Amino acid sequence: MKITVHSSKVVKPAAYAGVDAAATTTVIPLTAFDLISYDNYVSSIHAFHPPSPTNAALEDALSRVLAVYREWAGRLCVDPSGRRRGILLNDAGVRFVEASSDAAFESVVMPRRGRITPEVRSLHPRAASGGGAAAAEDEELLLLQVTRFACGSLVVGYTMHHAVGDGFAAGQFMAAWGQTARGVPIDPVPVHDRTSFFLPRSPPRVEFDHRASEFRHRDDVDNDNHHAAELKDEQVVIQSRASGNGTKQQHHHRPYSTAQCLVAHIWRCMTKARGVNGGRATTLHLAVNGRPRMSGPRLIRGAVARVDNAYFRSFIDFRLVSTYRPNRSFYRCSYD
Structure with missing residues (x-):
């Protein structure tokens, strides 16, 4: 072509x-x-x-x-x-x-x-x-x-x-x-x-540990072991509760979206493929759209549910107030 x-x-x-x-x-x-x-x-x-x-x-x-x-x-x-x-x-x-x-x-x-x-x-x-x-x-x-x-x-x-x-x-x-x-x-x-x-709130209130969530020490990044995996040409269909019943439900009964189920499935498969033992914690970083707040299944749902208006306001205070000083020891994680 x-x-x-x-x-x-x-x-x-x-x-x-x-x-x-x-x-x-x-x-x-x-x-x-x-x-x-x-x-x-x-x-x-x-x-x-x-x-x-x-x-x-x-x-x-x-x-x-x-x-x-x-x-x-x-x-x-x-x-x-x-x-x-x-x-x-x-x-x-x-x-x-x-x-x-x-x-x-x-x-x-x-x-x-x-x-x-x-x-x-x-x-x-x-x-x-x-x-x-x-x-x-x-x-x-x-x-x-x-x-x-x-x-x-x-x-x-x-x-x-x-x-x-x-x-x-x-x-x-x-x-x-x-x-x-x-x-x-x-x-x-x-x-x-x-x-x-x-705008930062007055007075600013940094209520969450943003250095542990949005940022990582460069040493942690350098020591990470990154593994590349190749997916086979197979179509994985995840049904379960991904689509819901088409009716309006309360927030805590909201059905799981296909994307959320797929993320949870991939996270589980990657953890198994890397041979992570049961005593080690793994972390999944999600890009959360702050317009209509995202929800997710179980662990993902619970983590995202905490990213509410207060969390976003806390991050604005953390990032823009004079007490925050970015430095080279922190690695920027990307979020939407």
């Missing part, structure tokens, strides 16, 4: 397309959660059957949706105080790449056993600093590529910096772009206030 790139351009928010990027100096500080999360780029691809909008229509819709999602067209920076990283709302724009393939989409070799194929890598743009590196101050936070196949299928691939949004936010942005292309109102409308929602 051959991918031919026809154009690569910067698309700016519609209302700011003629504005000098350097003339805008508003900075949105990164939140306590942004600061400990992935400091690099993540990628995803989305495939669509024909028919699909033209590239010109997608570019126009992108420009208009960026007027609502201005952070995505900004750049990473350090705030005027020089103490905190943030997003500069300079409307510098996002990268928009147009490409095509001489093959049918069915010929693309999808990832197998965790291996990303060269074909898949060519379907999303690569950041100038590299997919796994932090962004330079003048580098786009969002890069998009639209690839049209001979069969009429369309693939939209994106590469975005995790500081501008997590997977949930990326999904909302993509949906908003699609809604704009169809000429329907954006729903839901994004909330841009990253400041007032995540």
